[in-house]
Amino acid sequence: MTGYRKHYNRSTDTYSSTYKQMGVTCIACHPAAAPDPIDGCTARRDTRTLPPRLASAVCASCHARAETFDDSFCPGDLFEDHYQLELPVAPGVFYANGMQRDEVFCETGFRLSRMGAAGVTCMDCHDPHTGETLLPWEDNSLCLRCHAIQKVINGKKAPYSAGAPEGTCDRQSIGGRCVECHMPESTYMARDPRRDHSLNIPDPQLSLEIGTPNACTMCHRDKNDEWAAHVLARAIPHQLMEQRRPRTRAVHAAMMGQGKSADLLRALQHEDIPAWRATLLEHMSRCPLTPAIQEAAQRAATDADALVRAAAAGIPGPHVVDLLHDPVRSVRHAAAWRMLQSAPQLSSESASLDELRNAAEFRADQPGGTMLLATLAQAAGNTHEAEIQYRRAIELDPSSPVPYMDYALLLARQNRMTDALKQMLTCTKTAPQNAEAQYRLALVLSELGLYPAALTSLERALQADPHHEAAQAAKESLLQFMTNSH
Numbered sequence: 001m002t003g004y005r006k007h008y009n010r011s012t013d014t015y016s017s018t019y020k021q022m023g024v025t026c027i028a029c030h031p032a033a034a035p036d037p038i039d040g041c042t043a044r045r046d047t048r049t050l051p052p053r054l055a056s057a058v059c060a061s062c063h064a065r066a067e068t069f070d071d072s073f074c075p076g077d078l079f080e081d082h083y084q085l086e087l088p089v090a091p092g093v094f095y096a097n098g099m100q101r102d103e104v105f106c107e108t109g110f111r112l113s114r115m116g117a118a119g120v121t122c123m124d125c126h127d128p129h130t131g132e133t134l135l136p137w138e139d140n141s142l143c144l145r146c147h148a149i150q151k152v153i154n155g156k157k158a159p160y161s162a163g164a165p166e167g168t169c170d171r172q173s174i175g176g177r178c179v180e181c182h183m184p185e186s187t188y189m190a191r192d193p194r195r196d197h198s199l200n201i202p203d204p205q206l207s208l209e210i211g212t213p214n215a216c217t218m219c220h221r222d223k224n225d226e227w228a229a230h231v232l233a234r235a236i237p238h239q240l241m242e243q244r245r246p247r248t249r250a251v252h253a254a255m256m257g258q259g260k261s262a263d264l265l266r267a268l269q270h271e272d273i274p275a276w277r278a279t280l281l282e283h284m285s286r287c288p289l290t291p292a293i294q295e296a297a298q299r300a301a302t303d304a305d306a307l308v309r310a311a312a313a314g315i316p317g318p319h320v321v322d323l324l325h326d327p328v329r330s331v332r333h334a335a336a337w338r339m340l341q342s343a344p345q346l347s348s349e350s351a352s353l354d355e356l357r358n359a360a361e362f363r364a365d366q367p368g369g370t371m372l373l374a375t376l377a378q379a380a381g382n383t384h385e386a387e388i389q390y391r392r393a394i395e396l397d398p399s400s401p402v403p404y405m406d407y408a409l410l411l412a413r414q415n416r417m418t419d420a421l422k423q424m425l426t427c428t429k430t431a432p433q434n435a436e437a438q439y440r441l442a443l444v445l446s447e448l449g450l451y452p453a454a455l456t457s458l459e460r461a462l463q464a465d466p467h468h469e470a471a472q473a474a475k476e477s478l479l480q481f482m483t484n485s486h
């Protein structure tokens with residue numbers, strides 16, 4: 001719907017949503033168009049006359065997988081003033097090479113691509129009025145428009161390509177279509193065929209190593225990755241995709257919870273695509289903090305790209321305070337969130353907190369929003385309100401382990417151990433394979449003096465994730481303690 005406003009009322013748990021027009025109509029992109037212009041959008045800022053980056057943001061406001069701060073986006077606005085784009089961080093959403101795994105729409109993939117980073121836009125391939133591509137892709141003319149003549153976009157030359165590398169597919173077959181190799185299609189919910197917009201180069205060698213997909217065997221279903229890797233090694237001895245492998249490996253390991261900060265840092269040094277720099281930093285924020293990570297974050301805090309600065313704000317350090325006043329909202333949010341976690345008394349930064357609270361209120365009908373409200377209430381010293389919000393988050397999504405864990409932590413901090421135990425028992429019943437949940441249950445059990453039960457939970461944690469270092473350490477010290485007290 002065009003001009004949709006959610007209007008969720010938290011106290012009554014009801015919606016009074018409104019919209020301007022059904023479907024994606026002219027005013028979505030030309031907000032001043034008669035007879036029913038969009039309220040609050042400036043007539044002067046029309047998609048037709050915007051610079052390419054801002055025009056693409058209009059498309060992204062609908063075609064992105066992102067966290068939403070509000071529903072007041074207007075053409076001319078920066079995407080990052082209203083949304084936090086999802087990057088290849090959580091497992092199950094993207095593959096480590098940026099290809100779509102879950103249904104992710106187009107923006108993230110395209111930003112991760114070399115072509116997107118060079119400033120090619122959605123409108124270079126799509127006609128916004130018909131939804132059709134500007135030229136047919138079936139005969140490659142859509143791509144050859146730039147790649148046959150090495151067209152220059154913002155100083156970047158489109159590399160010459162005439163199609164399938166010699167020694168692979170027949171250029172007259174469907175295997176000769178640029179789009180089939182660089183934008184393979186996956187179908188979601190049985191009826192949504194989606195082209196991958198990360199414009200990857202198919203790399204069967206990496207498929208063998210870490211399981212990322214490649215267009216070759218997505219189409220040659222009767223062949224395996226070994227075959228495809230062998231064909232390519234013969235066809236192109238010096239493969240371009242080799243340069244990208246260290247990054248993909250580092251991201252893959254991090255997605256699996258085994259990130260190595262040295263590998264991530266090395267990849268970051270060589271990375272010229274901002275969305276990948278942001279991805280690497282987001283993964284680093286989940287590794288144990290080291291001076292090298294902190295230094296990288298400090299440098300990234302002055303990056304020209306807001307995605308990168310927002311990722312830098314997720315890593316503790318003195319730069320976070322400056323980022324609280326960043327001109328871009330997604331960066332301010334990330335900084336405020338970081339501050340909340342490391343220094344919960346943020347009263348002197350009330351402006352950033354108010355803004356974060358507004359975003360949380362906007363999403364209060366979702367578990368993520370209620371969790372944020374709970375954290376904010378805790379920071380304000382209002383544990384009663386925090387409890388209400390945690391219980392609401394659990395009610396909204398009883399299958400997610402995180403709300404139980406955070407709620408139990410709040411209860412444990414108040415020394416309400418039996419209440420905390422109750423939450424953690426429900427949590428581990430809902431998600432028995434979650435190592436962190438088993439570990440946290442063990443902590444509560446040992447606080448209560450239930451050592452053998454704690455030991456069982458720690459063993460379950462290590463079964464679920466043999467690399468869970470905290471569980472390993474806790475198990476060792478618990479065993480020692482139990483031996484000593486005998």
Ligand code: HEC
Nearest residue numbers: 024025026027028029030047048049055058123127128129
């Ligand atoms: C999804 C966004 C979008 C929607 C919806 C949209 N337009 Fe456009 N429109 C654009 C963009 C972007 C341009 C700039 C030219 C281009 O790149 O095609 C444009 C250009 C135009 C132009 C200038 C002439 C031209 O074709 O370049 C007119 C007139 C126009 N649009 C009218 C409309 C009308 C009428 C509607 C509703 C029926 C509409 N547009 C819906 C994005 C949109």
Ligand code: HEC
Nearest residue numbers: 001002024028058059060061062063122123126128131132
């Ligand atoms: C107000 C939300 C909105 C905006 C803004 C928007 N789109 Fe869409 N677009 C949609 C929806 C909804 C669909 C249909 C669902 C789908 O295929 O994802 C769609 C479909 C499409 C399709 C597929 C059309 C087809 O027939 O299969 C293309 C291509 C597309 N949009 C490109 C663009 C581009 C380029 C822009 C920016 C100029 C843009 N859109 C802006 C909501 C939007």
Ligand code: HEC
Nearest residue numbers: 114115118120124142143146153156157158159178179182
């Ligand atoms: C408007 C011009 C333009 C069009 C149209 C275009 N490209 Fe590109 N493409 C570029 C430019 C410029 C680069 C190089 C960016 C760089 O080197 O930083 C590029 C880079 C690429 C790359 C290299 C990606 C990488 O990560 O190494 C691939 C693959 C690619 N394009 C495929 C395609 C395909 C497939 C199509 C058609 C669906 C297409 N391009 C259409 C301009 C274009």
Ligand code: HEC
Nearest residue numbers: 143147159161162163164175176177178181236239240241
């Ligand atoms: C059969 C699969 C296949 C098809 C079809 C195909 N490509 Fe590629 N493309 C590849 C592979 C593999 C590479 C890596 C080549 C290398 O390592 O030298 C590549 C590399 C590229 C690059 C990066 C080149 C560079 O120097 O950075 C671009 C750009 C590109 N292709 C564009 C296209 C365009 C445009 C078409 C259609 C005219 C096309 N490709 C068709 C498989 C394909």
Ligand code: HEC
Nearest residue numbers: 059060063106107110121122124125133137179193194195
């Ligand atoms: C290099 C060319 C190119 C660029 C740039 C590009 N697309 Fe596409 N897109 C395609 C092709 C080709 C298809 C498949 C069209 C078809 O099947 O008819 C497609 C399909 C789509 C679809 C239909 C559903 C799907 O996912 O396959 C949507 C929506 C879409 N693109 C949105 C976007 C948006 C938004 C952007 C900018 C972030 C964008 N595209 C940039 C080439 C491009």
Ligand code: HEC
Nearest residue numbers: 167168169170173174175180181202215216219228231232
């Ligand atoms: C969209 C489908 C598609 C994609 C993607 C694709 N191919 Fe093909 N390929 C074909 C078709 C169709 C033929 C022609 C088959 C025939 O003539 O029997 C072919 C032929 C070939 C052949 C020669 C015939 C054979 O089976 O030995 C090789 C080798 C080959 N492809 C390798 C590759 C490699 C490597 C990739 C990835 C870089 C790739 N293909 C991607 C469809 C595809």
